Amino acid sequence: MYILFILSLFALLYPVLSCISSTEINCTCKHTAQDIGECSSNDTCIGFVCYVFTRRYLHSISTQWGCLKEDDIAEASHISNDSLCPRKFPFEYSPNLLDECCCTDYCNTNLKPEFTTTATPPLTTTTGKPIEKSTILAFSISIPLFLISIIVLLLILLSLFFRSGYANSRLFRSIGSTRIRRTESYCLCSGSLEGDTLSSGSGSGLPFLQPRTVAKEIQLLELVGQGRFGRVHRGIWRGDSVAVKIFSTVDEDSWTRETGIYNTVLLRHDNILTCLGSDMISNDGVTELWLVTHYHPFGSLYDYLNKSTVQLEMNIFSQLAISAINGLVHLHWDISGTHNKPAIAHRDLKSKNLLVKNGCTICIADFGMAVRDQNKEDLDEAAKNIKQGTSRYLAPEILGETIDTTSFDSYRRVDIYCFGLILWELMQKLKSPDEHVDDYQIPYHTEAPSDPTFEDMREIVFVQKKRPHSSKRLLNSTALASILQIMQECWYQDPGARLTSLRIKSTLTSTLAFVPNNVYSD
Known part of the structure; x- marks a missing residue:
C-alpha cells in the first residue's frame, strides 16, 4: 500500500518537487495510513514538503494531510508518469487520486483537492475487491458468445422441429380467415348464407390453441352429435364457435389414432376437417379426451x-x-x-x-x-x-x-x-x-x-x-x-x-x- 501511495502521489506532484525546502518545515498532519509519516499529538509533523492526499474509493472520499521526509522524496525521484498510469488501465489510478503540495509552514492546512469530473469507480466483487481487467474482458467476450450459441442452437432445433412434422403435434392449425355466423337459412346456391368458417376477424386467423390449455379456454355449449367413439359439443373459444369431440378413456386408442392422422404432414385441405388441438382433462373425476376442430353449423x-x-x-x-x-x-x-x-x-x-x-x-x-x-x-x-x-x-x-x-x-x-x-x-x-x-x-x-x-x-x-x-x-x-x-x-x-x-x-x-x-x- 505504501509503495502504491508513493507512486500515485509523486506521479502527480513530481513537477512541484522543485519547491522542496532546504530546511524542515511544520505541516498539518491528519491521516490513517500508519506507514506514511507520523503525526504528533497536536496534529502536526515535520518534513521537507507538506501535502494533501485525496482518494476516492467506490462511493466514499477520504483526505489525508501530512509531510514527506527526506527518504520519501529520494524514493519518489525515480518515478515516471508511464509507470504511474499504465496505458492499459487508464481508470485504475489517476481518476480516483488527487494531490497537492506546498513548501511553507502549515501551508497544507486549508488545502483540499476536489474532483472536478465524475470518474467511473473500479468494478468490484461482492467481497469489495476490484475485479481484474482480464476478468471483465473474459466476461465481455464469453457472455455474447454464449448468447449467440444459444440462439443458433434454438434455430437448429426449430428447423428440425418443423422439418420433422412435429410442429403440428397436438398444436394443430390456425382457424381460417372469416368469422362464423349462425343462420337459420340452409345452403343455397345464391350464396345467401353468410360466413361459415372461423376467424378472429383480424385477417390472420385465431392464435394457435396450445396443447394442454385448450380445455381451460373453451366453454362447452349444446350437444350437436354423438357417435360410436364419443360425443360432439359446440364450444366457444374467445368468441368463436369450435366443435369439441369428447372421448372416454375406453376409446383412447381411437382418440390417439385420430390425433395422429390430423398430425400428418400436408393433410390440410379445404375438404378435410381442420383440427385445432387436443387435450386431456379430468371432469368430476372422469378423464376426458378432447379433440377440437372447426365448427360447421350445417x-x-x-x-x-x-x-x-x-x-x-x-x-x-x-x-x-x-x-x-x-x-x-x-x-x-x-x-x-x-x-x-x-x-x-x-x-x-x-x-x-x-x-x-x-x-x-x-x-x-x-x-x-x-x-x-x-x-x-x-x-x-x-x-x-x-x-x-x-x-x-x-x-x-x-x-x-x-x-x-x-x-x-x-x-x-x-x-x-x-x-x-x-x-x-x-x-x-x-x-x-x-x-x-x-x-x-x-x-x-x-x-x-x-x-x-x-x-x-x-x-x-x-x-x-x-x-x-x-x-x-x-x-x-x-x-x-x-x-x-x-x-x-x-x-x-x-x-x-x-x-x-x-x-x-x-x-x-x-x-x-x-x-x-x-x-x-x-
Whole structure:
C-alpha cells in the first residue's frame, strides 16, 4: 500500500518537487495510513514538503494531510508518469487520486483537492475487491458468445422441429380467415348464407390453441352429435364457435389414432376437417379426451339431407359431390417432396362423417378408424378390427371376409364402395321441375332393418349382391345416366373393378360440366 501511495502521489506532484525546502518545515498532519509519516499529538509533523492526499474509493472520499521526509522524496525521484498510469488501465489510478503540495509552514492546512469530473469507480466483487481487467474482458467476450450459441442452437432445433412434422403435434392449425355466423337459412346456391368458417376477424386467423390449455379456454355449449367413439359439443373459444369431440378413456386408442392422422404432414385441405388441438382433462373425476376442430353449423351431410326444405339443384349437387371426392383424392394419394404425406384410407366413410360447409361444399371428418399406407401398426390394427364400422356401409369383401388385410389398397377400395352409397344419397334430393324431391332414405332402407347386424348386411350385400334402388325419375333422366354409371362402378362386387378416387374425380367433373341445372328438361 505504501509503495502504491508513493507512486500515485509523486506521479502527480513530481513537477512541484522543485519547491522542496532546504530546511524542515511544520505541516498539518491528519491521516490513517500508519506507514506514511507520523503525526504528533497536536496534529502536526515535520518534513521537507507538506501535502494533501485525496482518494476516492467506490462511493466514499477520504483526505489525508501530512509531510514527506527526506527518504520519501529520494524514493519518489525515480518515478515516471508511464509507470504511474499504465496505458492499459487508464481508470485504475489517476481518476480516483488527487494531490497537492506546498513548501511553507502549515501551508497544507486549508488545502483540499476536489474532483472536478465524475470518474467511473473500479468494478468490484461482492467481497469489495476490484475485479481484474482480464476478468471483465473474459466476461465481455464469453457472455455474447454464449448468447449467440444459444440462439443458433434454438434455430437448429426449430428447423428440425418443423422439418420433422412435429410442429403440428397436438398444436394443430390456425382457424381460417372469416368469422362464423349462425343462420337459420340452409345452403343455397345464391350464396345467401353468410360466413361459415372461423376467424378472429383480424385477417390472420385465431392464435394457435396450445396443447394442454385448450380445455381451460373453451366453454362447452349444446350437444350437436354423438357417435360410436364419443360425443360432439359446440364450444366457444374467445368468441368463436369450435366443435369439441369428447372421448372416454375406453376409446383412447381411437382418440390417439385420430390425433395422429390430423398430425400428418400436408393433410390440410379445404375438404378435410381442420383440427385445432387436443387435450386431456379430468371432469368430476372422469378423464376426458378432447379433440377440437372447426365448427360447421350445417352439421353432417346426413343431417343436411334429412331436412325437408333441402332440394338440390344440379349445381349444388355438383358442388357437394365434387368437393367430397376432392377430399377423398387428397386422402388416398401420397405427396412426395420436402415433406411427405402418406396415402390414407378412411375406412368409415358415410354421410354422417361428411360435414357441410358454407358454399355447399363437403369436408371429410372422423378419422378414428383411418389407416396410413406403409404404417404397419395401422395395418395390424385394421386387420384386428376388420368388422369394425357401420354395418350398413360395409363393403362386400369385408362382409364376406375376403379382403386382403395386408394390402393398403384394399382399404382404399372399401372407401370407393362407400362413396358410391353417398352419391346415391345425394341423388335422392335432386329437385324435379315440379319442385318434387324424394324423401331422404339411408342406403338399403328397403332391404335391411333399421339397425342391421353384420350378418344382415352380409346376406344382402355379399350373398344376394343387392345394391340400393334408385327412383324411376332418376333412372328416366338421360342427363343423369353418366352419374348413375359412376355410382354403379363404385360399388362393384369385385373390389379390383371399382374406379379409383382420381378417376371418379376426373369423370365426375367432366360429366357434371355438361349436365344442365334442370336435369329433367326436354
